Amino acid sequence: MPYYGYYGYGYDPLYLIIVLVTTVVGLMAQGYINSTYRRWSKVPSDGETGKQVARRMLDASGCGRVGILGTPGHLSDHYDPRDNNLYLSRENLSGGSVASVAVACHEAGHAAQRESGYFMMKVRHALVPVVNFTQNVWTIVFLLGFMMDMAGLTWLAIAMFAFSVLFQLVTLPVEIDASRRAVAYIEGSGMSEVNVRGARKVLTAAALTYVAAALSSVLQLMYLLARTHRDDDN
Ligand SMILES: [Zn+2]
Numbered sequence: 001m002p003y004y005g006y007y008g009y010g011y012d013p014l015y016l017i018i019v020l021v022t023t024v025v026g027l028m029a030q031g032y033i034n035s036t037y038r039r040w041s042k043v044p045s046d047g048e049t050g051k052q053v054a055r056r057m058l059d060a061s062g063c064g065r066v067g068i069l070g071t072p073g074h075l076s077d078h079y080d081p082r083d084n085n086l087y088l089s090r091e092n093l094s095g096g097s098v099a100s101v102a103v104a105c106h107e108a109g110h111a112a113q114r115e116s117g118y119f120m121m122k123v124r125h126a127l128v129p130v131v132n133f134t135q136n137v138w139t140i141v142f143l144l145g146f147m148m149d150m151a152g153l154t155w156l157a158i159a160m161f162a163f164s165v166l167f168q169l170v171t172l173p174v175e176i177d178a179s180r181r182a183v184a185y186i187e188g189s190g191m192s193e194v195n196v197r198g199a200r201k202v203l204t205a206a207a208l209t210y211v212a213a214a215l216s217s218v219l220q221l222m223y224l225l226a227r228t229h230r231d232d233d234n
Pocket of ligand 1: 106107110175178
């Protein structure tokens with residue numbers, strides 16, 4: 001949570017309600033993906049590991065040169081566009097469950113996005129350096145504006161925060177598209193129906209965590225805009 005809560009904003013009941021609602025929604029989304037993943041990680045796939053199915057999907061998507069490596073942690077799976085490799089957690093790399101296959105194919109979907117020049121992924125990639133800067137700096141600028149009573153700085157900070165919100169909104173279609181590609185491959189490559197059904201469930205639950213994060217930042221931005229506008233009028 002941003003630090004400005006300690007400087008007066010924390011006493012605004014509306015702000016406390018927003019913090020409470022976004023925290024509860026975030027925890028619910030996290031709980032849902034954890035329980036859905038756990039349930040489907042007990043259901044065996046068709047005898048292949050996440051790595052094996054992701055390899056097939058990559059090769060079928062023109063991503064033969066994309067490597068598949070392991071990474072520590074639980075649900076830490078990701079695709080790194082910098083070195084063009086998939087990084088799968090151990091349970092999804094060598095695990096042979098419906099959930100392992102779903103997650104591994106979702107990451108392969110990101111590599112396929114890059115291979116096909118998917119537009120929203122390019123936009124997201126272009127925003128990364130901007131957001132890395134603005135998300136570190138915006139609270140400092142906001143605090144300075146607040147303490148020095150300079151509306152210009154406050155608005156600059158809000159514009160910086162808006163980039164993080166934009167980033168999360170652009171992330172949504174990128175994530176949903178990667179999941180769509182994963183389910184399409186699992187279904188189209190003739191895997192059994194339980195794999196298709198499980199992949200849909202697991203990847204929908206994963207998408208909800210991104211929806212919750214985006215909703216939370218949109219609410220925060222709306223609050224900041226309304227509050228700063230109101231303070232400007234006083
Ligand atoms: Zn993803």
